[in-house]
Amino acid sequence: MKTTDQDAILETRGVTKRFGQFTANEGISVVFPRGQLTAIIGPNGAGKSTFFNMVxxxxxxxxxxxxxxGREITGLAQHRxxxxxxxxxxxxxxLFPDLSVLENVRVAVQALESGFDFWRPRASRRDWIDKAERLLARVGLQDKRAFRAARLSHGEQRALEMAVALAADPKLLLLDEPTAGMSPEETRTIMDLILALAQERTVALVEHKMKLIMGVSDRIVVLHQGRLLAQGSPDDIRANEEVRRVYLGKGAH
Known part of the structure; x- marks a missing residue:
């Protein structure tokens, strides 16, 4: 089914990024449907990271x-x-490796809500801690709130980073290679978390694990040599001969 502008929470219209004489992305027009999980895929050098940095x-x-x-945000500062x-x-x-798990999230909550206004009443600090506790519970780290962040496993650190990102109560959560370097067990755990978060907000991610992507995504965007190759449902992407040729290969059958 075609996604209309009204369905899109994020849309790029002909975006191009050049670094000197090098064109990393060229003329990419992509729709990210509201309330769906969209994966951005492509071979190495496809321009995924540059595109993700733009959005x-x-x-x-x-x-x-x-x-x-519903509003143009081209060129706005990243904090905006x-x-x-x-x-x-x-x-x-x-993350802040020497701070506790709880403090990492509390700092994020405080920065977003007060801009590091240390003159705020102590009651506000209690609110920040309460919110941080809720976010840690959301990502399954409440039992490790007192651990230094450096003590967490790689998968747990990625979950903590998601809690930090959620401090902003985002409408759109962008995840860059969320399972990179993880064991199969860690990958399953973090993908279960991502799927749960995708029930509450729009999620877009860059990921290389193709079987994983095909099984969890509502929509897939394929980049190749800095250009958009295809976008659509997993079934659409599986059936696309050009995608199969340049990226998926026999493993897509």
């Missing part, structure tokens, strides 16, 4: 436009993306 506000497109929730309701979890874990 998260880290890079401004050289050309084209980005629309979020967060305030509008877009949160990103990075491929490289981005």
């Amino acid at each position: 998260s506000g880290a890079f401004a497109p050289t050309e084209g436009a980005i629309w979020f929730d 993306f967060a305030h509008l309701g877009i949160a990103k979890s990075f491929q490289v874990t981005n």
Whole structure:
């Protein structure tokens, strides 16, 4: 079924990104349907990371436009993306390793709600801690709230990073390679968490594990050599001969 503009929480219209003479992305128009889980895939060098950086506000497109929730956000500062309701979890874990699990999330809550206004009443700090506790429960880390973040396993650190991202109460959660470097058991755990979060908000992710993506995504965007190759349901992507040729191979059968 075709996705209309009214269905889209995020849309890119002909976005291009150049670095000097190198064109990393060219003319990409993609719709991210509201309330769905969309995966961005493609072989190495396909331009996934650059595209993801544009839709998260880290890079401004050289050309084209980005629309979020009915308004154009092209070129806005990255912190404005967060305030509008877009949160990103990075491929490289981005935590305070020497702070406790709880403090990592509490700091994120405080930064978003007060801008580090340390003169706020203590009651506000209790609110921040309560919210951090709820977020840790949401990602299954409430029993490790007192652990230093550095003590967590890789999978637990990714779950903690998701809790940090959720501190902003985002409408759209962007996840960059959320299962990278994980064991099969950790992968299953984190994907169960992502699927649960996708019941509450729109999720978009970059991921390389194809069998995983085909089984969990509502929609898939395929990039190749910096351009959009295809977008559609997993069945659409499986049936696309060009996608099979350049990326999926025999494993897509």
